[in-house]
Amino acid sequence: MSVPVPSVLVVDDDEAIRRMLTAVLTKEGVAVAAAQDGVEATEAFRRRHADVVLMDIRMPRMSGLDAMKAILEVDRGAAVILMTAFAEVGTAVKAMRDGAFDYVIKPFDIEEIRLLVRRALEIRTMRADIVSLRRELSERYGAEGILTENPRMMELRQTVAKVARSNATVLIQGESGTGKELVAAAVHYGSPRATGPFVKVNCAAIPEGLLESEFFGHEKGAFTGAVGRRQGRFEQAEHGTLFLDEIGEISTGLQVKLLRVLQEREFERVGGANPIKTDVRIVAATNRDLDSMVKAGTFRQDLFFRLNVVTLKTIPLRDRPEDIRLLATHFLERFTAQNDVVIRGFDPAAIDCMLAYAWPGNVRELANAVERAVVMSTTSVILPEDLPESVVKPERNPLAAAGVESPADLDGVEVGRPLRELVNEFETKVIRAALAHNGGNRARTAVALGISRRALLYKLQDYGLGAREGAE
Numbered sequence: 159m160s161v162p163v164p165s166v167l168v169v170d171d172d173e174a175i176r177r178m179l180t181a182v183l184t185k186e187g188v189a190v191a192a193a194q195d196g197v198e199a200t201e202a203f204r205r206r207h208a209d210v211v212l213m214d215i216r217m218p219r220m221s222g223l224d225a226m227k228a229i230l231e232v233d234r235g236a237a238v239i240l241m242t243a244f245a246e247v248g249t250a251v252k253a254m255r256d257g258a259f260d261y262v263i264k265p266f267d268i269e270e271i272r273l274l275v276r277r278a279l280e281i282r283t284m285r286a287d288i289v290s291l292r293r294e295l296s297e298r299y300g301a302e303g304i305l306t307e308n309p310r311m312m313e314l315r316q317t318v319a320k321v322a323r324s325n326a327t328v329l330i331q332g333e334s335g336t337g338k339e340l341v342a343a344a345v346h347y348g349s350p351r352a353t354g355p356f357v358k359v360n361c362a363a364i365p366e367g368l369l370e371s372e373f374f375g376h377e378k379g380a381f382t383g384a385v386g387r388r389q390g391r392f393e394q395a396e397h398g399t400l401f402l403d404e405i406g407e408i409s410t411g412l413q414v415k416l417l418r419v420l421q422e423r424e425f426e427r428v429g430g431a432n433p434i435k436t437d438v439r440i441v442a443a444t445n446r447d448l449d450s451m452v453k454a455g456t457f458r459q460d461l462f463f464r465l466n467v468v469t470l471k472t473i474p475l476r477d478r479p480e481d482i483r484l485l486a487t488h489f490l491e492r493f494t495a496q497n498d499v500v501i502r503g504f505d506p507a508a509i510d511c512m513l514a515y516a517w518p519g520n521v522r523e524l525a526n527a528v529e530r531a532v533v534m535s536t537t538s539v540i541l542p543e544d545l546p547e548s549v550v551k552p553e554r555n556p557l558a559a560a561g562v563e564s565p566a567d568l569d570g571v572e573v574g575r576p577l578r579e580l581v582n583e584f585e586t587k588v589i590r591a592a593l594a595h596n597g598g599n600r601a602r603t604a605v606a607l608g609i610s611r612r613a614l615l616y617k618l619q620d621y622g623l624g625a626r627e628g629a630e
């Protein structure tokens with residue numbers, strides 16, 4: 159890759175100065191062009207942008223200040239260094255406000271010019287680096303990074319891009335592994351705060367007692383063990399975004415403190431007396447149902463409202479099967495590159511297995527399955543046997559396949575037998591229990607079960623419970 163030669167435009171009506179500067183800077187390895195007044199300078203700059211412009215102020219036809227304005231209109235990033243007589247320093251200082259990079263007073267020391275030009279070039283390179291890094295980050299982590307072919311997720315992606323530009327607090331709700339953190343990062347990297355920090359706090363991972371100091375920092379000696387002053391996450395995230403993951407896990411005490419920061423935009427360090435102003439955007443996420451936590455009184459309603467300015471809901475993978483192949487291919491590319499192996503794709507049978515599986519751990523589980531397959535694979539395609547057993551043979555683990563996380567819901571019932579049989583068994587148990595409870599009285603049992611006496615008699619016959627005539 160060729161590195162472009164840095165360029166400087168020297169503008170002065172004094173030919174001796176033009177020559178001297180051209181000679182000095184050329185020796186520095188800089189491409190130098192020269193102009194003798196403002197008009198010539200703007201024309202030259204339009205033809206060919208320069209990184210740095212050394213500009214005399216007083217010149218015929220067009221002043222250095224007007225030429226500077228014209229040049230900055232063409233390229234906001236150009237560094238204009240004004241050269242001024244001592245009597246006109248005031249003008250140069252004012253020009254700093256209009257975007258001049260710096261000024262030097264004539265007669266100047268050549269070493270001073272050399273340093274200024276070098277510094278201007280360095281800053282220009284740094285700015286260009288920041289711009290390209292920022293572009294790279296927002297491409298990688300912006301909304302475009304949310305891969306999907308599902309219409310509802312596409313809508314979500316559009317909403318993410320839209321709300322990112324605002325400063326609104328965002329609440330992300332969704333099952334574990336569905337991409338909540340990915341969405342949070344997209345909100346940050348798609349926002350004007352993208353060059354600021356993206357700071358994450360996992361509220362579930364930090365012990366309750368330490369959470370306040372984690373959020374707000376502490377002063378030296380605020381509590382045993384607080385040996386020095388410490389910045390909290392709010393301070394670290396200044397001018398950026400604070401991502402509060404697992405927000406459903408914070409105590410009611412901390413909920414009050416967080417609410418205050420959201421309302422007043424200021425906080426105090428633990429053990430500190432002075433409020434600190436904060437400019438932080440909050441994005442919170444949870445896989446819990448905050449609505450019902452509010453109803454149950456474990457999550458403050460006022461905080462919920464504050465967080466819930468915009469809600470984004472991620473969708474379980476089982477509800478968007480069209481994404482399985484897309485994401486699997488995406489992860490295959492990632493993990494083959496990381497492991498330096500070549501695998502062309504998936505065997506159709508492996509795809510079928512993945513499509514048939516319910517992915518209770520969502521995209522994260524899919525990523526792990528593909529990573530494992532890449533490691534296990536001995537051929538140029540991923541075969542079913544390279545996938546985890548839970549994916550290939552879901553009947554061995556029917557609960558996971560059904561998306562049921564806890565077998566308690568099924569009360570120890572063996573899944574895999576005909577539904578009718580299971581239901582009959584269950585009804586028999588219930589009717590027996592109800593009969594026993596009602597001393598064998600069928601009329602009362604029917605009432606208790608909410609069915610007619612006739613229906614109960616049918617069932618008793620059906621289940622072979624009617625053989626013995628009970629008391630009527």
Ligand SMILES: Nc1ncnc2c1ncn2[C@@H]1O[C@H](COP(=O)(O)OP(=O)(O)OP(=O)(O)O)[C@@H](O)[C@H]1O
Nearest residue numbers: 303304305333334335336337338339340445521522
């Ligand atoms: N639509 C998507 N496109 C690309 N990658 C995705 C997508 N969804 C999720 N991922 C990837 O899957 C993994 C899990 O996603 P993420 O960590 O964002 O989920 P989460 O909802 O925060 O999970 P948890 O609740 O377990 O913290 C990450 O590696 C993420 O980059």
Ligand SMILES: [Mg+2]
Nearest residue numbers: 335338339403
């Ligand atoms: Mg997460």
